[in-house]
Amino acid sequence: MPQIVTGSDAGLSGNEQIRLALREIIRRDGSAPMGALYEPVERALAARGLSLSEQGKASLRFFINKVAVEAGYVDPHDPSRPGWHVTATGRAFAEAEEEHERAIDVETGAETTVPSASAFGDAFELYVLRLLRIVYPHYAWYHQGRNKRQERGVDFVGNRLGDVGSEPGSIGVQVKFHKATNAPTNEEWLKFLAGCFARRLHSAVFVTTGRLTGEQRREAQEAKVIVIEGREEVDRIAIRHGLELFDLSENPPAFADGAPSAG
Numbered sequence: 588m589p590q591i592v593t594g595s596d597a598g599l600s601g602n603e604q605i606r607l608a609l610r611e612i613i614r615r616d617g618s619a620p621m622g623a624l625y626e627p628v629e630r631a632l633a634a635r636g637l638s639l640s641e642q643g644k645a646s647l648r649f650f651i652n653k654v655a656v657e658a659g660y661v662d663p664h665d666p667s668r669p670g671w672h673v674t675a676t677g678r679a680f681a682e683a684e685e686e687h688e689r690a691i692d693v694e695t696g697a698e699t700t701v702p703s704a705s706a707f708g709d710a711f712e713l714y715v716l717r718l719l720r721i722v723y724p725h726y727a728w729y730h731q732g733r734n735k736r737q738e739r740g741v742d743f744v745g746n747r748l749g750d751v752g753s754e755p756g757s758i759g760v761q762v763k764f765h766k767a768t769n770a771p772t773n774e775e776w777l778k779f780l781a782g783c784f785a786r787r788l789h790s791a792v793f794v795t796t797g798r799l800t801g802e803q804r805r806e807a808q809e810a811k812v813i814v815i816e817g818r819e820e821v822d823r824i825a826i827r828h829g830l831e832l833f834d835l836s837e838n839p840p841a842f843a844d845g846a847p848s849a850g
Contacts, residue, residue, distance in 0.1 A: 592632065595635050687702055700770065719743060741761055780812075798816060
């Protein structure tokens with residue numbers, strides 16, 4: 588009898604489970620009921636002599652209902668359109684090969700590998716975009732970070748509309764969804780600084796759920812880069828501006844369902 592586990596217990600990250608589900612939706616011509624999305628994860632587990640538990644199914648529903656929706660990979664649940672419907676962004680994520688980048692664990696000083704594109708990171712980017720539009724209401728924002736190959740160190744560029752006092756004419760923003768102890772490598776950090784300089788941007792903002800190294804923090808102060816560092820600081824600013832907190836996690840609460848199951 589196969590062992591009953593969650594996808595995470597079997598070593599499948601939330602990111603991998605979302606990619607499997609999206610590929611199943613694409614295989615079914617762009618839409619599929621939730622029940623069908625268990626199948627690719629079940630197949631991956633069956634190859635290891637395992638089977639998906641009820642908690643595993645609940646976690647997958649959370650990854651689709653909440654994470655994939657907020658990342659823009661599937662359309663929000665609509666009772667008039669049964670099933671989950673993949674978007675162009677979701678297709679691109681599903682069809683792309685898994686790529687990684689390096690980060691630094693500031694507690695050990697060692698480099699670690701993290702996904703260069705993840706559903707959670709994409710959802711967090713869109714969350715930060717919502718926050719930027721509230722904090723900087725007089726700016727038009729362009730999200731170029733969707734294409735990681737062409738972002739050149741900057742995820743968002745904001746251009747001021749009209750003459751608004753002393754606000755900068757343009758702002759460049761880089762967003763990192765990192766673990767609490769992770770910082771960007773010096774290569775990534777310098778890529779961000781160079782990207783702002785090359786575009787002749789007037790102000791730079793670096794947002795991370797992780798950390799900066801001491802040297803990066805010093806350089807940020809010298810270059811007058813605005814740094815929003817750590818989940819607590821992101822939460823504080825969101826609360827200050829009336830935005831709900833970003834609550835997505837690779838470890839969803841037990842039997843969390845999020846939105847309706849969409850068929």
